[in-house]
Amino acid sequence: MKIEDHLASEEYRRGATTLRGRHVPTTTTDQRLLDKAQDTDWVHTDPWRVMRITAEFVEGFGSLAELGPAVSVFGSARLKPDSRYYAAGVELGKLLVEAGYAVITGGGPGAMEAANKGANESGGTSVGLGIELPFEAGLNPYVDLGVNFRYFFVRKTMFVKYAQGYVVLPGGFGTLDELFEAVTLAQTQKITSFPIVLLGTSFWTPMIDWIRHTLLVEGMISDGDVERLHLVDEPADAVRLIVRDDVRLAQTRPE
Template sequence: MTTDDLHPREKQRGPVTLRRERSDEPTTTDQRLLDSRGPSDWVHTDPWRVLRIQAEFVEGFGALAEVPRAVTVFGSARTTREDPEYGIGRKIGAALAGAGFATITGGGPGTMEAVNRGASEAGGLSIGLGIELPFEQGLNPWVDLGVNFRYFFARKTMFIKYSQAFICLPGGFGTLDELFEALTLVQTKKVTKFPVVLFGTEYWGGLHAWLRDSVHAAGKIGDKDLALLHLTDDVDDAVRVVEEAYQAWIDTH
């Protein structure tokens, strides 16, 4: 064993140590930062993305830190203003505002706009957490407090952290994604009891029946897991579930 094997050449790049063939990097961090003559590919490297991700969390936490008790409402971006679901969204937003809850949506058009609109018109706090997508518009005009995200996982953290419940109106993959993520976090005790309301028995009834008759019947979920879901067509009933869950949470804290 040679001296080079025992003490290989090394180079420090901040907290990172580079040895042997990795030590021959032609530039330093400061040089890459200050030298503007090269290509802009550096903004797409993984270390830079980490800082961008960190910034999204900092901005989100900062913007939402003083938000009062809130409920996130999900639904389709494709709902038209003429669709009855749009009217239901407005009623839910207004009812949550009347019960003293801020309303959080994905900030987009369709059902999200309807819920934000209902909350804003009723004098409640209307929040939109947008996401950078190639096919949807920016935040809808009824958002009072808006934050745009590049990364879904940062946005999802804000939905969970600042909500006391979810209400899911008819929606697509995005709504299903958030629905099952919330259920998984409660099941694994990552968050405390977190009620999820499925609004629209005709739309959600098949899914609920499958979870009951197939997933639950096969022993893949338990009675408590299935009980996390509340199926309804009534706005007042949906808000009641939210209020009771919030009061139960208050009583235990």
């Protein structure tokens, strides 16, 4: 199905607004912000965009400020329910709730839906941070606290600010973007004691090998940067690493 056909037949969310039929836009807010092919009207409209961006930060902070301990889970939106990684995502969501964490995802299908499902069905808090995209409509049905964003950079802030760590299931460009965003923030000490766990060793090992044998050997990163990434195969091991780092951080806090 072409994107145009999909948009014409589906519900579309833009922030707090729901659009259908002929009201569905052909571009997103992010796209219009970043598109250089604009006329000089941007001089007059961009200052107003700042207010909209500020409003998104306020909405996100207000919705999540009392969330409590949480873990952000990432992975492909393309994972099918019969995938072993989908099953791992459901188990991960369940175990995180049992360990006392809320589960934060991007609110979409695939791996995100799996983690939300595990959290929701275990009686925990299941958070979805949605984003305005031309090919996704709404949050998955397992989200019980959802916030929709227009801007990726605002949404990314929420993923990091309200989480004690990341667990990353197999995924594509979007998943890699979130992963390396977190690694960069940890490397530059913008965030500290922030475990990053990669679930699925057969999927992630080739990337880790390239990081270790190319980036590290060429002097682009240090040994400690590689050690920030933990590879596991079992959801229980991922949760154990998150809890271990959480306990370690609590022990180092001043009385």
